[in-house]
Amino acid sequence: MTDAKKQAALDYHAKPIPGKLSVELTKPTATARDLSLAYSPGVAEPVREIARDPENAYRYTGKGNLVAVISDGSAILGLGNLGPLASKPVMEGKGVLFKCFAGINSVDVEVNAESPQAFIDTVARIADTWGGINLEDIKAPECFEIEQALIEQCSIPVFHDDQHGTAIVTAAGMLNALEIAGKRLEEAKIVCLGAGAAAIACMKLLVSCGARSENLIMLDRRGVIHAGREGLNPYKAVFAVDTDKRTLDDAIEGADVFIGLSGPNLMTAEHMRKMAPNPIVFACTNPDPEIHPDVAREARPDVIMATGRSDYPNQVNNVLGFPFIFRGALDVRATRINEEMKVAAVHALKDLAREPVPQAVLDAYERDHMAFGPEYIIPTPVDVRLLERIPAAVAQAAVDSGVARRPYPAHYPLKTVDDVYGG
Numbered sequence: 001m002t003d004a005k006k007q008a009a010l011d012y013h014a015k016p017i018p019g020k021l022s023v024e025l026t027k028p029t030a031t032a033r034d035l036s037l038a039y040s041p042g043v044a045e046p047v048r049e050i051a052r053d054p055e056n057a058y059r060y061t062g063k064g065n066l067v068a069v070i071s072d073g074s075a076i077l078g079l080g081n082l083g084p085l086a087s088k089p090v091m092e093g094k095g096v097l098f099k100c101f102a103g104i105n106s107v108d109v110e111v112n113a114e115s116p117q118a119f120i121d122t123v124a125r126i127a128d129t130w131g132g133i134n135l136e137d138i139k140a141p142e143c144f145e146i147e148q149a150l151i152e153q154c155s156i157p158v159f160h161d162d163q164h165g166t167a168i169v170t171a172a173g174m175l176n177a178l179e180i181a182g183k184r185l186e187e188a189k190i191v192c193l194g195a196g197a198a199a200i201a202c203m204k205l206l207v208s209c210g211a212r213s214e215n216l217i218m219l220d221r222r223g224v225i226h227a228g229r230e231g232l233n234p235y236k237a238v239f240a241v242d243t244d245k246r247t248l249d250d251a252i253e254g255a256d257v258f259i260g261l262s263g264p265n266l267m268t269a270e271h272m273r274k275m276a277p278n279p280i281v282f283a284c285t286n287p288d289p290e291i292h293p294d295v296a297r298e299a300r301p302d303v304i305m306a307t308g309r310s311d312y313p314n315q316v317n318n319v320l321g322f323p324f325i326f327r328g329a330l331d332v333r334a335t336r337i338n339e340e341m342k343v344a345a346v347h348a349l350k351d352l353a354r355e356p357v358p359q360a361v362l363d364a365y366e367r368d369h370m371a372f373g374p375e376y377i378i379p380t381p382v383d384v385r386l387l388e389r390i391p392a393a394v395a396q397a398a399v400d401s402g403v404a405r406r407p408y409p410a411h412y413p414l415k416t417v418d419d420v421y422g423g
């Protein structure tokens, strides 16, 4: 970013008041009568009702439309382990996206925990406060243990966005990109740079969509994850392949697909030139991708290119997933977000990209034309049809797979965030 853009970003966060979110009132509070209902003595009545039946918390408090965005700041975007407090702008940012795209209220919680167990204990003790928990920017491998333990201990959906949100959006974009490139997932040679939270979840989902594990090479800071490599954790070991390739330079030769979920500027024009015809490059590290789109395109005009950013075509970013997935999960009061719900989200997102793009999206992106093709493999986050399609698909999958505690919502499909509380 230029110095001017960096300053604009700081000013955006600082002015006219610090931060990006505030709490709003939903009931009148002007009179003595209002206050006697909102607080003492009236507040005692919902207290008694919730003590009698905890389900009443959904009726008398904001719990059912409230998601906690929780981090320890150990993997903030691609910036690394900068600690809990430094993650707060990102967590507030996730809250902005929950609210503006799906009408979901959120609180950000930055946890200073000395161990995964301390993090789990802290969150588990306060989990009943919310309707769902979105774990964010927690590094691998700790994130796997943390998410699994919290899923087991909490009765509300717990979802590590960097794993599953990213995987859902990547799979949807990849299925479309492969079709446009005239390639098949079952045959595609895939290189994944990064072997952390996002990378491992993305590769697992691509394998379950049809990618062959023997066609997949994953790399971490030490290079290719190959059979016999010592010191691999069990999450990486699943992806160890029998190969004599050791570096990105070796692995990228003839690859159809590169997926970057690692760090900035790790891929070069020379790597691009070694890829197969019509290569697909998802350089998804934020804010600075593994390779700048202009460099990639100059090296390979035939590339289908995506990044995690809003300022280039094809934004493969979990913003296309988490607001809408939680919307569907909350509205049927799902106990968890299971594989069926994730797969339903992949297909809803993938299919939407094939439909004509609304004028409002063209206006927001200052474009005359956008249509399914190399420059448009996936919808943009401002597309209001995401709110119509993804929650509906997720809610239906929750009902069908038996994790919904409420029926498919009568007020679906949603047309705008004003509809989220129904009639």
Ligand SMILES: NC(=O)C1=CN([C@@H]2O[C@H](COP(=O)(O)OP(=O)(O)OC[C@H]3O[C@@H](n4cnc5c(N)ncnc54)[C@H](OP(=O)(O)O)[C@@H]3O)[C@@H](O)[C@H]2O)C=CC1
Pocket (backbone or CB within 6 Å): 074, 075, 076, 077, 078, 079, 137, 138, 139, 140, 141, 161, 162, 163, 166, 193, 194, 195, 196, 197, 198, 199, 219, 220, 221, 222, 260, 261, 262, 263, 266, 284, 285, 286, 287, 307, 308, 316, 317, 318, 319
């Ligand atoms: N576009 C999107 O929607 C999303 C993008 N991301 C991006 O993905 C990246 C990883 O995030 P996340 O998985 O949560 O973080 P993790 O800390 O869990 O994983 C980071 C992974 O990147 C690897 N890595 C880091 N630097 C290098 C390097 N120089 N060479 C090779 N591998 C490297 C690490 O290797 P090692 O295991 O050896 O330490 C690790 O496997 C971030 O940049 C983030 O912005 C994440 C989520 C969503």
Ligand SMILES: CC(=O)C(=O)O
Pocket (backbone or CB within 6 Å): 076, 077, 078, 137, 161, 162, 285, 286, 308, 317, 318, 319
């Ligand atoms: C987008 C996101 O969640 C990340 O880069 O970590």
Ligand SMILES: [Mg+2]
Pocket (backbone or CB within 6 Å): 077, 136, 137, 161, 162
């Ligand atoms: Mg993240």
